[in-house]
Amino acid sequence: MGDQTHNLSFILDPKGPTLTYEDRPIPHLRSPYDVLVNVRYTGICGSDVHYWTHGGIGTYIVREPMVLGHESAGVVVSVGDKVKSLKIGDRVCMEPGVPCRRCVRCKEGKYNLCVDMAFAATPPIDGTLAKYYTLPEDFCYKLPEGISLEEGALMEPLSVGVHIVRQAGIKPGDSLVVFGAGPVGLLCCAVAKAYGASKVISVDMNEERLDFAKKYAATQTVVAQKESGEDAAKRIIEAGELGLGADAIIDATGAEPCIQTALHALRTGGTYVQGGMGKSEINFPIMALCTKEITAKGSFRYGSGDYTTAVGLVATGRLSVKELITGKVKFREAEAAFQDVKAAKGIKTLIEGPADSSVVVGNGENAASS
Missing domain, CATH: 3.90.180.10 (Medium-chain alcohol dehydrogenases, catalytic domain)
Known part of the structure; x- marks a missing residue:
């Protein structure tokens, strides 16, 4: 040895x-x-x-x-x-x-x-x-x-992305917004695209990372700004031509403003997944959660089949x-x-x-x- x-x-x-x-x-x-x-x-x-x-x-x-x-x-x-x-x-x-x-x-x-x-x-x-x-x-x-x-x-961070996207229930034709263009956010974009999402919108404050996201897997990018959650949601919906809102939104930041914006940017009956960790307690728009009957899920690491899926996505060329x-x-x-x-x-x-x-x-x- x-x-x-x-x-x-x-x-x-x-x-x-x-x-x-x-x-x-x-x-x-x-x-x-x-x-x-x-x-x-x-x-x-x-x-x-x-x-x-x-x-x-x-x-x-x-x-x-x-x-x-x-x-x-x-x-x-x-x-x-x-x-x-x-x-x-x-x-x-x-x-x-x-x-x-x-x-x-x-x-x-x-x-x-x-x-x-x-x-x-x-x-x-x-x-x-x-x-x-x-x-x-x-x-x-x-x-x-x-x-x-x-x-x-x-394959480890990719498996995290696989698990998050599975939690979001992404299927062909869905529209998805991902907050955060770090490694996990980028990989969520890539997995969602491989799963057939028609729109994958990356949101971040770092324009350099957004440029990378657009070349890598996002179909569109939006620069985050300091504004109310409702105003930010309107801007994302308009920029992405999302109609009544996104089918699913993933937060890979853990930042309170992103979470607030996400719940406003979802369509009725949409799915929200918390993939990033932040403060232990935050304020979020509970009325939007209730009246839109949003499905909200946490996501923690990876589970059965996620690593196998990650390796398979790369091996078959569906994701790089x-x-x-x-x-x-x-x-x-x-x-x-x-x-x-x-x-x-x-x-x-x-x-x-x-x-x-x-x-x-x-x-x-x-x-x-x-």
């Missing part, structure tokens, strides 16, 4: 807080159904940066040094005795949350709502920004030859994620990726390695050491 002496990991130490590196033990397979993955690429999520800058998210507080990262892909380097679907050398994307599999929510197929979920880089669970990481085989998805490991790292990768850094330069995300630079920055140079990946190429 190459270097057996260490498992180089990128750590958030809450004392400071500081970002640092640490040699940790190579994790053991905890079950005969587990696999050990040499992590090759990891994207940085806003939640990782939030833990770094704020020390916690809601009730999840970083109290002890924690490995960051959860958007990863890598190469299988060891498998348990009962693993059947994967072998050493397979390239996989990694679903970073493992549920208990025993509770009512798990049994009814909504394992993303498991209260005992062990999710990477959510305190106190360590994340995937390490040389090696273990997961059950059914939470590792083999990448087809046409999908690179870099693209594989984006390459365009979102706007930067890559070596593992020892990981803090630079965090600084980029904090400064809202680019769309998605990937951290490379550290690779196990002895491993031969599925396409027959030796991995370069990072």
